[in-house]
Amino acid sequence: MALRVARPVNRYVARPMSRYVARRVLWGIALLFLVALLTFVFFYILPNANGATLRAGPRPSAAVLAQVTQALGLGKPIYTQFWDYLKGLVLHFDLGYSYVSGQPVRELIFDRLPATLSLIAGVVVLWPAVGIALAVVCAARRGRLIDRAAMGTAIVLNSTPAFWLGLILLLLFASDIGKLPILPGASSYVGLTVSPGRWFTALILPWLTLAAGQAAISSRLLRDNLVAVMDSDYIRAELASGSAEWRVRWRHAVRVAITPMTAILGVEIGGLLGGAILVETVFSIPGIGSLNYQAAAAGDLSVLEGTVLVAAMFVVVLGVLADIAHVWLDPRARSS
Amino acid sequence: MSLGAPEMALRAEMSGTRVDALAGQTEALTPRQLFWRRFRSDRAALVAAIIVIALLVLAIAAPLVVRLLGLPGPDVQDVKLTGAFHSPTGPTLAHPFGVDQLGRDLLSRALYALRLSLAVAVAGTAVAALLGCILGLLAGWFGRWPGVVISLVLDLFQAFPVLVLGLALGAACGAGGCVSGALAPGAPVIIFIIAISSFAPVTRIVRGQVLALGEEEFVAAARSLGASPSRILFREIAPNLVAPVVAYSILLIATNMLLGAALTFLGVGGEPPGSTLGGLIAESRIYLPAAWWYLVLPGVVLLLAVVAFNVAGDGLLRALNLQAVRPSRPHRGESRVGSARSSEWR
Numbered sequence: 001m002a003l004r005v006a007r008p009v010n011r012y013v014a015r016p017m018s019r020y021v022a023r024r025v026l027w028g029i030a031l032l033f034l035v036a037l038l039t040f041v042f043f044y045i046l047p048n049a050n051g052a053t054l055r056a057g058p059r060p061s062a063a064v065l066a067q068v069t070q071a072l073g074l075g076k077p078i079y080t081q082f083w084d085y086l087k088g089l090v091l092h093f094d095l096g097y098s099y100v101s102g103q104p105v106r107e108l109i110f111d112r113l114p115a116t117l118s119l120i121a122g123v124v125v126l127w128p129a130v131g132i133a134l135a136v137v138c139a140a141r142r143g144r145l146i147d148r149a150a151m152g153t154a155i156v157l158n159s160t161p162a163f164w165l166g167l168i169l170l171l172l173f174a175s176d177i178g179k180l181p182i183l184p185g186a187s188s189y190v191g192l193t194v195s196p197g198r199w200f201t202a203l204i205l206p207w208l209t210l211a212a213g214q215a216a217i218s219s220r221l222l223r224d225n226l227v228a229v230m231d232s233d234y235i236r237a238e239l240a241s242g243s244a245e246w247r248v249r250w251r252h253a254v255r256v257a258i259t260p261m262t263a264i265l266g267v268e269i270g271g272l273l274g275g276a277i278l279v280e281t282v283f284s285i286p287g288i289g290s291l292n293y294q295a296a297a298a299g300d301l302s303v304l305e306g307t308v309l310v311a312a313m314f315v316v317v318l319g320v321l322a323d324i325a326h327v328w329l330d331p332r333a334r335s336s
Numbered sequence: 337m338s339l340g341a342p343e344m345a346l347r348a349e350m351s352g353t354r355v356d357a358l359a360g361q362t363e364a365l366t367p368r369q370l371f372w373r374r375f376r377s378d379r380a381a382l383v384a385a386i387i388v389i390a391l392l393v394l395a396i397a398a399p400l401v402v403r404l405l406g407l408p409g410p411d412v413q414d415v416k417l418t419g420a421f422h423s424p425t426g427p428t429l430a431h432p433f434g435v436d437q438l439g440r441d442l443l444s445r446a447l448y449a450l451r452l453s454l455a456v457a458v459a460g461t462a463v464a465a466l467l468g469c470i471l472g473l474l475a476g477w478f479g480r481w482p483g484v485v486i487s488l489v490l491d492l493f494q495a496f497p498v499l500v501l502g503l504a505l506g507a508a509c510g511a512g513g514c515v516s517g518a519l520a521p522g523a524p525v526i527i528f529i530i531a532i533s534s535f536a537p538v539t540r541i542v543r544g545q546v547l548a549l550g551e552e553e554f555v556a557a558a559r560s561l562g563a564s565p566s567r568i569l570f571r572e573i574a575p576n577l578v579a580p581v582v583a584y585s586i587l588l589i590a591t592n593m594l595l596g597a598a599l600t601f602l603g604v605g606g607e608p609p610g611s612t613l614g615g616l617i618a619e620s621r622i623y624l625p626a627a628w629w630y631l632v633l634p635g636v637v638l639l640l641a642v643v644a645f646n647v648a649g650d651g652l653l654r655a656l657n658l659q660a661v662r663p664s665r666p667h668r669g670e671s672r673v674g675s676a677r678s679s680e681w682r
Contacts, residue, residue: 027491034492043508159642161594163601164617164635167624171632177625267494274499278598293602296503304504312495319495 020327028320035312036089040082043305095306100298105306109288114191116276116287118199119206123272126211127218132258134215135222136249142227151223157216162275166209166282173205187284206283210275214268218261225257259330265322270315371579374655381651387644388586395451402444407431410448410611414439424627433633437623445611446634450641453612456523457592460530465585467535469577472542476550477569483543490536498533499598505529506604526599530592541584542577549573579656587649590642597638613638 076084088094095105134154138147157165172178174185188202229235230253238248273289280289288307295303327333365373375381394401402409417439419425424442427434433442475486509525549555550573558572597614611619613634620630 030488031491031495034488035495038492038496042505155646156639156643159590159594159646160639161597161601161614161617161635161642163598163614164631164638167617167621167631168635171625171628179625270495270497273497274598277499277503277602281602292500292503296507297603299507301504301508304507308496308500308504311497311500315495315497316491319491 017327017331021324024320024323028316031316032313035316036086036309037082039305039309039312040085042308043301044078044081089309095309096302098295098300098303100295100300100303105303108291108303109306109310112286112288112291115189115285116280116289118192118203119210119276119279119285119287120272122203122207123211123214126207127214130211130215131218131222132254134219135226135257136254138219138223139226139230139253140249147223151220154216154220157212158220160213161278162209162213163278163282165212166205166279169205169209170282186282189283189285206279206285209282210272210279213275214272221261222254222257225260226253229253229257255329259326262322262326262329263333265318265325267315267319269318270311273311273314371655374657375651378651378654380647381655384644384647384651387640388648391450391641391644392454394447395454398447398451402447405443407441407444410440410445412440412444424623424630426627426629427633434627434629436619436630442616442630442633445616446613446637449611449613449616449634450637452523453593453596453614453638454589454641456526456596456612457530457589459523460527460592460596461534461585461588463527463531464534464588465538465581467531468538469542469581471535471539473546473569473574475539476543476546477565477573486539486543490539493532494536498529498595499602502526502529502533502595502599502604503602506599506602526596526604529599529604530595533595534588534592538581538584538588541580545577545580546573549576580653580658583649583652583656583658586645586652590645590649593638593642593645 088096093106095109097104098108101108134150138150141147170177170185173180173183175181175183175188176185178185183204184198184202185205188198190198190202192199226249230249235248235253238252239245276287277289277292279285280287281293284290288310291303292307294300295307375385399409408414414435415422415438417425417431417435418437422437424437425431425435431441431443433446436442436445471486471489475483505528506525509520555568555572558568563572593613596612597617600612600614601618603618616634617631617638620627620634623630
């Protein structure tokens with residue numbers, strides 16, 4: 001009689017992904033609702049001055065104030081106001097009007113979206129490319145000079161304030177104030193459709209500024225993960241079976257080591273949005289970040305409320321997507 | 337004392353410390369000795385720890401240091417020292433960091449700024465750590481529902497990009513304070529922003545530790561001896577949380593110095609009574625490129641401090657063998673403690 005070998009039971013296959021996805025999406029929707037609620041409450045409670053005094057201009061008369069209060073619906077009870085707010089948001093993506101210019105906040109944000117997306121797109125290309133390459137090299141040469149030098153540099157870059165790094169880069173390379181004037185400096189951004197060449201060169205320094213810190217953090221984490229993975233039994237088995245080391249490293253180890261990092265993508269994207277404020281301010285790029293900065297300087301709370309809400313929604317949606325990507329890559333995570 | 341000798345030996349073994357292959361000697365090490373032995377062998381962390389202590393001393397004793405160096409105070413103006421059209425002048429022997437547009441000594445200003453930056457970061461981190469410990473204990477100890485509610489709160493707070501929210505809060509509270517004056521403009525607003533941005537990772541770590549420690553044998557032993565839940569929580573579990581929370585807080589101080597600098601660079605919190613390092617860097621912008629030292633030197637002080645806290649914190653976690661500490665929801669959280677630093681504000 002032939003020896004019967006029990007088939008290994010894969011504990012994780014039993015759980016379908018659909019249930020997990022449904023749960024994450026529901027969680028995301030609940031979060032979006034709470035994000036809207038918290039934003040509303042923050043901006044309702046926190047400011048000393050109410051929206052009407054901000055909107056009505058300097059030293060308004062009581063009648064004007066009452067009229068503005070009426071027009072903005074600020075006299076109604078708070079739960080009615082929140083309901084109106086939510087309805088406008090869901091149905092028309094209505095974010096209100098700027099207290100300063102009177103323009104719709106939605107328009108202000110959409111006008112400035114291309115610049116911010118240009119900035120972020122470049123970083124999203126540079127960041128993983130540099131981060132992964134560096135991590136793989138360092139993990140392969142663990143403990144050698146290049147590993148120690150690169151990881152030391154990564155710690156320093158990881159600790160460097162982005163705004164300071166941006167200013168230093170301007171001081172070094174900007175065509176107007178740089179010691180080695182090879183690249184366009186601040187205020188040189190033009191739209192992609194206006195001139196692709198100038199768009200690209202103007203964004204090189206901002207991209208480097210924002211990507212440096214991101215790549216530094218990711219490469220440190222990925223290197224440590226890779227070192228741990230390369231020590232694991234199944235990688236040793238693969239190596240013992242005669243596969244080329246570079247192949248094992250890229251095909252098996254990197255894939256496993258990078259998976260846990262997808263889980264923090266949502267937070268990282270939030271980090272990019274924050275970094276965009278600093279970089280856009282330093283390089284005078286007309287994006288959402290500089291809109292934010294100007295609104296804060298002018299005390300334009302309705303614009304700030306809109307940008308806070310949009311940024312947080314962005315983070316929640318991307319966080320849910322990152323979670324789903326994560327369990328797709330690593331089925332073990334579905335069980336929890 | 338919650339660690340028995342066999343437990344210690346096991347920990348030493350797991351941590352891979354080589355103690356001359358003498359098992360007996362390993363057992364004789366207390367956790368503190370083990371920690372010290374490992375920390376001492378990590379030269380980078382040791383140097384960083386010394387720098388951290390030196391910076392703290394410099395910050396606390398800033399007035400004394402300024403006087404010992406023979407520098408004028410940070411607010412002493414002397415227009416005679418400025419250049420043409422009141423421009424800042426570069427480093428000299430008498431003023432190693434140069435002089436600003438009002439003739440104030442920049443080294444003296446940088447020392448006071450370091451003091452304020454450190455104070456704000458440490459205070460914000462302390463509030464976050466306290467809040468994180470309370471929430472983490474609640475979530476880890478009281479099972480399901482508090483856990484779900486708290487993770488919803490954490491996800492909610494992590495959804496708001498800190499700098500975006502910080503700018504908004506700063507604008508809302510910058511003029512006359514918020515919440516009927518409880519959040520005054522200046523340092524309190526920044527401390528508040530720091531605290532709400534960093535309590536979430538502390539909560540995750542504490543909850544993860546509480547859940548993990550709850551399954552350890554010494555807790556089972558205490559339970560079988562009839563210890564009350566509160567005794568187990570406060571006498572068995574809580575003492576084991578001190579080391580990870582302290583080590584992680586040191587990393588958080590690094591992050592929060594950067595956050596505080598970014599916020600003051602953007603002008604959040606109105607005019608603080610003194611300048612922070614971020615504020616100094618913001619001031620230097622209009623004097624570029626001529627007064628490059630105005631930008632570079634305060635930035636280097638900030639960078640040195642952040643690097644020192646980062647390296648020292650990493651070293652502490654390694655020496656405590658805590659790199660593997662995972663937040664309680666591994667698929668949502670971070671792959672290891674150090675990674676909970678996110679890059680929001682760089």
